[in-house]
Amino acid sequence: MRERRIALLGVTGSIGRQALEVIDATPELTVCALASGSQPLDKLAAERGVEHVQVGGDLTDVLEASQPDVVLNAVVGFAGVRTTLWALEHGVALALANKESLVAAGELAVSAWKRGGGLLLPVDSEHSGVFQCLEGRARETIEAVVLTASGGPFRNHSRDDLESVSVAEALDHPTWSMGPKITIDSATLANKGLELIEAHFLFDLGYDRLDVVVHPSSIVHALVRFRDGAMLAHLGQPDMRIPISFALTYPERRATPVSTLDFSEALELAFEPADPERFPLLALAREAGERGGTYPCAFNAANEVAVAAFLEERIRFVDIAALVADALDRVDGAPAADLSELVGADEEARRLAAGRVATT
Numbered sequence: 146m147r148e149r150r151i152a153l154l155g156v157t158g159s160i161g162r163q164a165l166e167v168i169d170a171t172p173e174l175t176v177c178a179l180a181s182g183s184q185p186l187d188k189l190a191a192e193r194g195v196e197h198v199q200v201g202g203d204l205t206d207v208l209e210a211s212q213p214d215v216v217l218n219a220v221v222g223f224a225g226v227r228t229t230l231w232a233l234e235h236g237v238a239l240a241l242a243n244k245e246s247l248v249a250a251g252e253l254a255v256s257a258w259k260r261g262g263g264l265l266l267p268v269d270s271e272h273s274g275v276f277q278c279l280e281g282r283a284r285e286t287i288e289a290v291v292l293t294a295s296g297g298p299f300r301n302h303s304r305d306d307l308e309s310v311s312v313a314e315a316l317d318h319p320t321w322s323m324g325p326k327i328t329i330d331s332a333t334l335a336n337k338g339l340e341l342i343e344a345h346f347l348f349d350l351g352y353d354r355l356d357v358v359v360h361p362s363s364i365v366h367a368l369v370r371f372r373d374g375a376m377l378a379h380l381g382q383p384d385m386r387i388p389i390s391f392a393l394t395y396p397e398r399r400a401t402p403v404s405t406l407d408f409s410e411a412l413e414l415a416f417e418p419a420d421p422e423r424f425p426l427l428a429l430a431r432e433a434g435e436r437g438g439t440y441p442c443a444f445n446a447a448n449e450v451a452v453a454a455f456l457e458e459r460i461r462f463v464d465i466a467a468l469v470a471d472a473l474d475r476v477d478g479a480p481a482a483d484l485s486e487l488v489g490a491d492e493e494a495r496r497l498a499a500g501r502v503a504t505t
C-alpha cells in the first residue's frame with residue numbers, strides 16, 4: 146500500500162479518536178489535516194506535526210488546502226454535508242462515518258459520486274458489513290439486505306416505561322460505546338432508520354429490499370439474502386476500529402488490535418423483530434425514504450433538533466418521535482436541485498421542530 150494522507154474530520158469524537166488509533170498502528174497512513182466543530186486542536190496538531198487544521202466553519206476549506214488522498218468524515222450531523230459532497234465531487238476516496246450527510250443529501254451525493262468516480266467506503270459497521278458481503282456479487286443475485294439493530298437500552302421497556310426514561314438511561318448503550326447523538330438515536334431506533342436510508346443510497350437498493358432485525362448481542366452486523374435463499378452474514382466484535390481500518394486500508398484489510406470472537410464461551414445469536422409501536426422513528430424514516438425528495442433531509446433535521454432538546458432535558462424521550470412526525474407532516478418535501486435548496490429544507494424542518502420543542 147502506498148502512503149495515504151488522511152483528512153480526519155471530527156477527530157475529537159468517538160470515531161475520530163478510534164481512527165487515530167488505527168492510523169497510528171498502520172505505517173502507510175498519515176494525517177494531513179485535522180478538524181473539529183469547536184474543540185481546540187493546537188496540541189494534537191503540534192504533537193503530530195499536522196499543518197492543516199480547522200475548528201468549525203466550512204470544512205471544505207481545510208480539504209482544499211490539504212488535498213488529502215482520503216477524507217474520513219466523522220463529523221456528527223448535517224454539518225458533515227459539505228465535506229461529503231466535496232470528496233465525492235472531486236473523486237477523493239471518502240471513508241464515511243457521517244451517515245446524516247448521505248441521508249440528508251442522498252440524491253446530490255449520488256450524482257456527485259457518479260461525476261467524481263471515487264471510492265465511497267462506509268464506516269458505519271452495518272454498511273461496512275453489507276459492503277463486504279456484496280463485494281464481487283452479481284447484482285441480479287441479490288434479493289435483500291438486512292441491517293441488524295442492538296435494540297438499544299430500552300428494548301424490553303413498555304410504552305409506559307418509555308414515558309419516563311432519563312437522559313442517563315438513554316445514554317447507557319448495551320453493546321456500543323459512541324458519541325451522545327448516535328447513542329440516543331440507537332435508543333429510539335432512529336439510528337436504524339437513518340441507516341436504512343444510508344443503505345438505499347450506498348447500495349442503490351429500493352426500500353422493499355431493505356430490512357431491519359433486532360439482534361441484541363451486536364455480533365452479526367449485516368445479512369445479505371441472495372435469490373437462491375442463501376444468506377451471508379458479517380460477524381465480529383462490536384468495535385468500530387474494524388470498519389474504520391477496513392475503510393482506511395481498503396482493499397488490503399490490515400491487522401487491528403481487536404480480539405476475535407471467543408467460541409470457547411457461549412455466543413448469543415438471537416434475532417427478533419423491531420416493534421414499530423414502541424419505536425416509531427424506524428417506520429417514520431422508512432416512510433421519509435420512500436417519499437424521497439427532501440423528506441429524508443427533514444427527518445434528519447427534526448431528529449437532530451429533538452435529540453439535542455432531549456439531551457438538554459427540555460423534552461421527554463417519547464417526544465422525539467412526536468416532534469419528527471409533526472415536522473414531516475408539515476414540510477413540503479420537494480426535491481432540492483442544489484446544496485442551497487437542501488440547506489433551505491434542512492432549516493425549515495429545524496425551525497418547525499424547534500417551534501414544537503418550545504411548546505412541548
Ligand code: NAD
Nearest residue numbers: 155156157158159160181182220221224242243244323324
Ligand atoms: P461525537 O459526538 O463523538 O463526535 C463528533 C465530532 O464531530 C467531534 O469531533 C466534533 O467536534 C465534530 N463536530 C460536531 N459538529 C461539528 C461542526 N459543526 N463542524 C465540524 N465538526 C463538528 O460523534 P461520533 O459518535 O464520533 O459520531 C460521528 C459520526 O459517525 C456520526 O455521524 C455518527 O452517526 C457516525 N457513527 C458513529 C459511530 C460510533 O461508534 N461512534 C458508529 C457508526 C456511525
Ligand code: MG
Nearest residue numbers: 269270271340
Ligand atoms: Mg451503525
